[in-house]
Amino acid sequence: MSKKVLVTGGAGFIGHILIKYIIDNTDWEVISLDRLDYSGNLNRFEHMFKGYDKNTKSRLKIIYHDLKSEISNLIESQINDVDIIYHLAASSHVDRSIVDPLTFVQDNVLATANILNYARSMNNLELLVYFSTDEVFGPAKPGQSFKEWDRYNSTNPYSAAKAGGEELAIAFENTYNLPIAITHCMNVYGERQHPEKYIPNTLWKLKNNKKITIHANKDKSKPGSRHYLYSEDVASSVLFITNNYKKLKSIQFSNKEIGPKCLKVNIPGTKELDNLEVAQLISNFSGFDLDYELVDFHSSRPGHDLRYAIDGEFIMSAGWKPNYTVEESLERMVQWYLKNPEWLEF
Numbered sequence: 001m002s003k004k005v006l007v008t009g010g011a012g013f014i015g016h017i018l019i020k021y022i023i024d025n026t027d028w029e030v031i032s033l034d035r036l037d038y039s040g041n042l043n044r045f046e047h048m049f050k051g052y053d054k055n056t057k058s059r060l061k062i063i064y065h066d067l068k069s070e071i072s073n074l075i076e077s078q079i080n081d082v083d084i085i086y087h088l089a090a091s092s093h094v095d096r097s098i099v100d101p102l103t104f105v106q107d108n109v110l111a112t113a114n115i116l117n118y119a120r121s122m123n124n125l126e127l128l129v130y131f132s133t134d135e136v137f138g139p140a141k142p143g144q145s146f147k148e149w150d151r152y153n154s155t156n157p158y159s160a161a162k163a164g165g166e167e168l169a170i171a172f173e174n175t176y177n178l179p180i181a182i183t184h185c186m187n188v189y190g191e192r193q194h195p196e197k198y199i200p201n202t203l204w205k206l207k208n209n210k211k212i213t214i215h216a217n218k219d220k221s222k223p224g225s226r227h228y229l230y231s232e233d234v235a236s237s238v239l240f241i242t243n244n245y246k247k248l249k250s251i252q253f254s255n256k257e258i259g260p261k262c263l264k265v266n267i268p269g270t271k272e273l274d275n276l277e278v279a280q281l282i283s284n285f286s287g288f289d290l291d292y293e294l295v296d297f298h299s300s301r302p303g304h305d306l307r308y309a310i311d312g313e314f315i316m317s318a319g320w321k322p323n324y325t326v327e328e329s330l331e332r333m334v335q336w337y338l339k340n341p342e343w344l345e346f
């Protein structure tokens with residue numbers, strides 16, 4: 001049966017890809033709720049809907065609201081009940097959290113409390129998915145990868161505020177029986193990503209003959225690394241979790257008698273790449289020459305970690321896998337940006 005879903009942060013990078021994926025792969029109605037800050041952009045919808053018919057476009061409704069405030073009666077009547085909430089709205093750029101931590105507490109903790117409290121008032125909510133991050137686990141040693149219920153160890157205000165939102169979500173499930181799933185994503189990349197992010201920004205620099213700064217360790221011998229995950233694969237994993245919520249929860253808690261029971265799912269990237277390897281791939285796919293220097297960024301800028309890593313065994317053994325290799329999706333993304341160069345400018 002057709003569902004109605006609410007995507008908070010829908011005008012953001014992952015939010016709009018998730019909405020496109022839902023529109024393309026289901027018959028669901030979608031509401032995007034967003035406050036449209038510097039990273040929220042309604043032009044994403046217009047661009048992604050090019051060539052779509054009027055009926056399909058009408059399945060998306062747009063609501064403006066800043067979740068730092070509670071959901072008012074007016075906003076509630078505009079939403080008018082939904083089956084599922086995907087809570088993606090957040091301040092998401094780590095560097096900005098180091099400059100302005102309080103905004104991150106308001107957007108990632110207080111705003112999460114407001115959406116959870118609203119969800120609590122709903123009658124037939126099937127699921128609320130809280131989008132968290134691999135950064136809550138803190139830096140990972142070489143070879144180490146964290147499992148869903150490993151301890152948190154935030155090293156910057158962004159990840160601490162995301163972990164705070166997670167704990168509230170767990171508390172709301174255990175106190176009020178709200179059905180909740182928490183996801184831990186790795187570094188996500190894809191079309192219409194904010195151009196200040198590493199991959200689009202590197203392509204812009206290559207295109208404009210600028211030197212690429214590669215963040216590395218103290219003696220500049222080893223570039224930092226991340227696991228990368230394509231945005232469309234994130235969207236497919238979220239639908240997988242939605243469709244298999246009860247099954248996943250029973251597997252995760254089959255041996256657990258006590259303690260909080262709230263589904264947490266790591267969404268793994270297909271491959272770990274260091275910052276230099278990523279720049280080299282972008283250079284290969286675009287045909288632009290690479291000029292770079294390694295810099296000791298991490299020790300001069302506290303809050304930046306050289307490596308994050310999560311273990312994706314749980315969701316993979318339950319049957320989900322990404323559709324693209326990093327190389328396939330990165331090439332696809334680079335070619336897309338070369339055809340749509342306006343999305344590289346900011």
Ligand SMILES: NC(=O)c1ccc[n+]([C@@H]2O[C@H](COP(=O)([O-])OP(=O)(O)OC[C@H]3O[C@@H](n4cnc5c(N)ncnc54)[C@H](O)[C@@H]3O)[C@@H](O)[C@H]2O)c1
Nearest residue numbers: 009012013014035036037039040066067089090092185188
């Ligand atoms: N991008 C990644 O690599 C990544 C990795 C792991 C987890 N995540 C998480 O996924 C989610 C989406 O990330 P993204 O990269 O799309 O971020 P984004 O910054 O592109 O989008 C966030 C959206 O939330 C909106 N927003 C922020 N605060 C709000 C508020 N108080 N009320 C209403 N709207 C608000 C913004 O306007 C923006 O449209 C975030 O929760 C982020 O923490 C992202």
